Amino acid sequence: MSGEFTLIDKYFVGRQTNRKDVLLAAGDDCALVKPGDNVAIAITTDTLVCGTHFVADANPAWVAHKALAANISDLAAMGATPTWASLALTLPSVDETWLEAFSEAFFQLADYFGIQLIGGDTTKGPLSITLTVQGTLPEGKSLTRSQAKNGDWLYVTGQLGDSKAGLDVILDKSLADKPYAQVLEQRHYRATPRVLVGQALLGLANSAIDISDGLIADLQHILTRSQVGATIDVSLLPLSSELLQFVGSRSTAQQYALTSGEEYELCFTVPEENKGMIESALAHCGVKVTCIGQIRPYGVFELHNQGQVVDWQLDGFDHFKA
Amino acid sequence: MSGEFTLIDKYFVGRQTNRKDVLLAAGDDCALVKPGDNVAIAITTDTLVCGTHFVADANPAWVAHKALAANISDLAAMGATPTWASLALTLPSVDETWLEAFSEAFFQLADYFGIQLIGGDTTKGPLSITLTVQGTLPEGKSLTRSQAKNGDWLYVTGQLGDSKAGLDVILDKSLADKPYAQVLEQRHYRATPRVLVGQALLGLANSAIDISDGLIADLQHILTRSQVGATIDVSLLPLSSELLQFVGSRSTAQQYALTSGEEYELCFTVPEENKGMIESALAHCGVKVTCIGQIRPYGVFELHNQGQVVDWQLDGFDHFKA
Numbered sequence: 001m002s003g004e005f006t007l008i009d010k011y012f013v014g015r016q017t018n019r020k021d022v023l024l025a026a027g028d029d030c031a032l033v034k035p036g037d038n039v040a041i042a043i044t045t046d047t048l049v050c051g052t053h054f055v056a057d058a059n060p061a062w063v064a065h066k067a068l069a070a071n072i073s074d075l076a077a078m079g080a081t082p083t084w085a086s087l088a089l090t091l092p093s094v095d096e097t098w099l100e101a102f103s104e105a106f107f108q109l110a111d112y113f114g115i116q117l118i119g120g121d122t123t124k125g126p127l128s129i130t131l132t133v134q135g136t137l138p139e140g141k142s143l144t145r146s147q148a149k150n151g152d153w154l155y156v157t158g159q160l161g162d163s164k165a166g167l168d169v170i171l172d173k174s175l176a177d178k179p180y181a182q183v184l185e186q187r188h189y190r191a192t193p194r195v196l197v198g199q200a201l202l203g204l205a206n207s208a209i210d211i212s213d214g215l216i217a218d219l220q221h222i223l224t225r226s227q228v229g230a231t232i233d234v235s236l237l238p239l240s241s242e243l244l245q246f247v248g249s250r251s252t253a254q255q256y257a258l259t260s261g262e263e264y265e266l267c268f269t270v271p272e273e274n275k276g277m278i279e280s281a282l283a284h285c286g287v288k289v290t291c292i293g294q295i296r297p298y299g300v301f302e303l304h305n306q307g308q309v310v311d312w313q314l315d316g317f318d319h320f321k322a
Numbered sequence: 323m324s325g326e327f328t329l330i331d332k333y334f335v336g337r338q339t340n341r342k343d344v345l346l347a348a349g350d351d352c353a354l355v356k357p358g359d360n361v362a363i364a365i366t367t368d369t370l371v372c373g374t375h376f377v378a379d380a381n382p383a384w385v386a387h388k389a390l391a392a393n394i395s396d397l398a399a400m401g402a403t404p405t406w407a408s409l410a411l412t413l414p415s416v417d418e419t420w421l422e423a424f425s426e427a428f429f430q431l432a433d434y435f436g437i438q439l440i441g442g443d444t445t446k447g448p449l450s451i452t453l454t455v456q457g458t459l460p461e462g463k464s465l466t467r468s469q470a471k472n473g474d475w476l477y478v479t480g481q482l483g484d485s486k487a488g489l490d491v492i493l494d495k496s497l498a499d500k501p502y503a504q505v506l507e508q509r510h511y512r513a514t515p516r517v518l519v520g521q522a523l524l525g526l527a528n529s530a531i532d533i534s535d536g537l538i539a540d541l542q543h544i545l546t547r548s549q550v551g552a553t554i555d556v557s558l559l560p561l562s563s564e565l566l567q568f569v570g571s572r573s574t575a576q577q578y579a580l581t582s583g584e585e586y587e588l589c590f591t592v593p594e595e596n597k598g599m600i601e602s603a604l605a606h607c608g609v610k611v612t613c614i615g616q617i618r619p620y621g622v623f624e625l626h627n628q629g630q631v632v633d634w635q636l637d638g639f640d641h642f643k644a
Contacts (some may be wrong), residue, residue, distance in 0.1 A: 025465065025466075027395040027467070027547065028400070028466050028467050028468070029397075029530075030397060030399075030400045030402065031365045032362050032365075032400070033362065034362045034363070034461065035357065040345060040354050040355065041355050042353070043352055043353045043354075043406070043408060043441060044352040044441065045410055045441060047410045047443045047445045047452070048444050049412055049445050049446070049447030049448075050447075051447060052445060052446050052447045053445070074351040074352050075352060077351040077352075078350070078351050078354070086367040086454050087367075087454040088368075088410070088454075090369060090371055090450060092415070118368060120367045121368050121369045123375070124371065124372030125372075125448065126371075126448040128412060128445075128447060128450065130410040130443070130452040132367065132454040137354070139356065142346075142354060145350050181644075203628065210349060219536075225350075244385070277337060285386040290624075322387065
């Protein structure tokens with residue numbers, strides 16, 4: 001980094017939350033951290049590329065939020081507590097208006113979760129953002145994709161489908177007049193990662209994943225890694241009233257909920273003996289959780305609607321059934 | 323990541339060194355690692371963008387080497403031992419020939435240093451590579467930029483200037499017939515990070531930095547952070563015979579050595595009382611180190627040539643003198 005790009009420092013250096021476990025942040029060859037004893041470290045990396053993950057005229061504050069939220073959500077799905085972020089920002093030029101809005105939103109979300117920006121790199125090139133975010137976990141505890149068991153109850157947090165409806169609005173400006181179009185667009189960019197839920201599920205849930213590619217696609221990762229199947233009752237899927245009015249029919253909304261990506265809600269499985277504890281354990285999180293189905297033996301994957309099998313052709317669904 | 327991009331997994335997943343401190347690598351929401359007790363963790367991030375940091379037709383093996391070496395070099399400059407890497411790879415399309423050469427060279431260097439690739443992200447977009455590489459340090463020990471003291475002796479590893487000459491060849495094909503053009507081009511891309519030297523300097527050197535922007539520019543970071551000055555005797559700069567023949571004059575070669583970036587050699591300062599130990603402490607590293615000057619009081623920054631002050635106009639030099 002040299003020349004005008006050192007300007008970028010102005011927006012990022014010295015503004016961060018100061019964590020006690022950070023020995024050295026920006027200004028040397030590396031950042032130095034000293035995690036507490038008896039913790040494991042969870043590490044995740046996500047890249048957002050302009051044109052692939054967001055449109056060129058996207059609000060920079062929303063882009064920052066989405067980039068950081070995507071990473072925090074991966075930590076939440078492991079039950080980890082977010083701690084440190086490294087930001088690699090590639091920009092075609094130094095646009096101070098863009099940087100100010102981007103950095104402001106970045107630190108708003110980072111501060112909320114107690115994450116310190118410890119370093120990174122700024123380079124000249126086509127606009128993209130790569131974040132590596134780390135978190136800590138009590139040693140020997142974590143939520144993974146591989147421990148779901150036949151009979152587990154299947155849950156999701158929040159409401160599903162809004163992100164896909166928001167993406168419709170972003171990609172097709174003619175939808176901007178439909179009911180709640182702007183609300184849904186904002187939901188696409190500004191999800192809230194479920195960190196508290198993930199932490200509360202450590203020791204209660206058998207498996208978890210965050211919904212980034214769509215419920216069916218992400219649930220498949222649990223099913224494949226755990227060698228189990230599942231049934232989902234689509235009538236139980238949590239839908240927002242805004243989504244129902246935007247798409248105009250309940251079955252379309254349910255299909256949105258099954259395939260909507262970048263939701264950053266958690267999908268998790270809970271053994272029968274812990275089912276009664278879930279509501280009280282999550283009471284402090286302020287997030288609704290909904291039981292939408294059950295884990296079944298390997299090879300079973302069915303959508304039900306109040307007892308009847310539903311045969312919807314959805315992306316990723318047939319692939320798994322094979 | 324979806325569709326054809328899952329193909330990329332084929333080149334990266336399951337090929338890595340298996341470290342005992344990695345609990346979970348690719349395949350879940352996060353990687354999980356468990357560092358040993360009494361260590362601090364050093365973290366560095368570097369991005370290489372096609373068109374900014376390498377040319378579009380650059381050998382993919384050399385690009386992989388340069389991307390990883392740049393990060394390892396930052397760890398070396400802290401005295402850290404490299405451990406884990408996260409790779410964010412953005413590609414315009416899935417080019418299997420490119421990926422095979424890139425991944426082969428990546429793992430060759432990673433394996434050499436015992437680094438495990440623990441995760442990352444692959445996305446579609448303009449070609450760029452962001453790596454976050456981590457390493458460990460004994461708690462309470464590190465080499466930083468901020469502890470140089472007046473009177474310290476100033477050292478560099480290896481030879482300087484070859485990288486800049488190699489870049490000349492890359493950017494101007496008409497130079498390809500000059501002596502050693504291909505050797506120098508390869509040196510630009512394929513530096514060897516000085517990890518063993520960095521480790522050996524813990525407790526012996528007062529400060530260190532790696533040479534990524536050029537000796538003068540990088541030394542300035544030490545001087546500024548440590549509030550000291552320096553003198554360099556340009557006649558002591560270590561120059562390769564290839565560089566001398568390529569540029570054709572000793573003073574041009576010396577100027578190359580002062581300004582050549584992406585050398586990934588170390589620049590470090592050693593207090594008088596440790597000077598006698600340097601050679602024996604570094605004997606096992608197989609790397610030549612050269613004393614090129616001395617740390618002086620703040621505000622002094624001079625180039626000498628066998629006792630005479632040299633007044634070369636070099637990038638970054640006047641800036642500091644102000």
